[in-house]
Amino acid sequence: MGELKEEGEREPTEPHNLIELLDTVEAIETPSGKLRFDDVLEATGRRSFGPLLLLAGMVTLAPVISGIPGVPSLMGFFTFLVCGQLLIGRRTFWLPAWLRNRELSSDKVHKGLGWMHKPSRMIDRLVRHRISFMTGTRGMQLTALACFVLAMAMPPMELVPLTVNIAGVALTLFGLAIMARDGLLSILGFIVTGTSLFTIFYNLL
Template identity: 30%
Template sequence: MSERITLTDLLEDLENAGQGNELSIAEVLETIGERGYAPITLILSILAALPTGAVPGIPTVCGISIALISIQMVFGKRYPWLPDKLKRMSIQRQRYSRVADKIKPWTQRLDRLVKPRLETLVGPVAIRLIGLFFVALAACMPPLEILPFAAAAPAGAIAFISLGLAGRDGLWVILGFIPAGVGAWLIFTMLPG
């Protein structure tokens, strides 16, 4: 994860990935290749946080995938692995392209804001701790799917932190913990008793 990765480059790489009418999780993994875990968790969390997350099943598939990938982060596995059943899950390529085209102006702005800083927060030990945090957030996504766009909250936190990991920017990691903390506070205040 030493190479800095931009969000716009990832979106474009995925737009050109594979063939056919569907963009599968397997194609996402193949396109990202050895660039590490951050690009994969970033793309999966964005799919769950944006309007594509309104498609039934997308937040659940993304959440399970992020959890499995994050467990591997915790144990320091070099490259991510997912079961074949999850790798076959897909989204319509045309739908992905429409969303990607709409958000590219925003990702280009974000790319200018992400730069290497506070690198202790994106170091090897921090990455393993972040992996644990991702597992917890990803586990929240499937049950939240029953409420429209509710899974976008944990997915958004994962996206911010993944953006920080991909860009070697600890400030974005901190920014990701803020919405996660607010969401956790809201959940605990709503619990009975």
């Protein structure tokens, strides 16, 4: 369930950790100075839940990018679609053209992701296969459900400083957990998700 591909197919550029994802995005050529979301999806892989979730998490986590008005809501909608389709059992993910064609400044994207290289190397060294039931079929379903709820809460998070970045941490943990089959990261993701939801509702109610 974690690898949503047709039998015999594999996307050779699919990243398997944080550094690989950063390098993949930064290697995308953007002659126009604009980075299309569809280009990022093409480079990172369209059919695997882990990389897509990690991508949404890292974009939401980076302050330079998440500070752009509308980006957190965009990533929330993207996460909502991906998780919803995973929960109903789709093997490939469908995204609307307007979302795939959305553009961001490549300079802002590179600046936003650039600061993540050093902590990403440290995190990648700590990640390993453990507590495997958390990333099995049931664990994936629970993860998708948690991210589904988190995605619905992301638009109002734009009104409360830092909460969207906490949501980005949760998505990043979940995405990396699935890619590395690291159940401990998945558990931490659920804890951060609970913290994020409590914070947003506490501040808005």
